[in-house]
Amino acid sequence: MTVKPAASSRPSWIPFARWLARILAVLAVGMVLAFLLGEGVDAARLTPVEWLSMAAFAALCAGLLLGWKREVAGGALSLVALAVFYAVELAVNGHPLRGWVWPLLGVPGALYLLCAWGGRVRHRDAAV
Numbered sequence: 001m002t003v004k005p006a007a008s009s010r011p012s013w014i015p016f017a018r019w020l021a022r023i024l025a026v027l028a029v030g031m032v033l034a035f036l037l038g039e040g041v042d043a044a045r046l047t048p049v050e051w052l053s054m055a056a057f058a059a060l061c062a063g064l065l066l067g068w069k070r071e072v073a074g075g076a077l078s079l080v081a082l083a084v085f086y087a088v089e090l091a092v093n094g095h096p097l098r099g100w101v102w103p104l105l106g107v108p109g110a111l112y113l114l115c116a117w118g119g120r121v122r123h124r125d126a127a128v
Contacts, residue, residue: 075112
């Protein structure tokens with residue numbers, strides 16, 4: 001007689017990926033806050049496009065922090081916000097953002113979604 005694994009079992013890589021996502025999220029939010037505090041944002045001088053970019057960054061940070069408890073919602077929010085930021089920059093400047101740092105802001109959100117998917121796939125397989 002074969003015993004099926006418990007439905008709560010999950011792939012061994014999920015805890016590592018989850019904590020990596022959390023650490024990277026804290027670093028990313030810290031970097032954004034350091035930039036905002038270091039540069040000093042004068043809200044009265046922001047253009048509507050800059051307000052939209054700031055809102056996208058706020059949503060990105062909110063998604064990264066939300067991912068600690070709600071991986072799907074946090075991951076999706078952060079990736080959509082990053083896509084909006086990219087779209088605004090493309091529309092305004094005529095070219096996408098350059099540099100290696102910008103895509104790194106999406107890594108924690110992608111890891112949150114990967115962890116949520118990995119847990120669900122394993123849970124579904126165990127129920128069969």
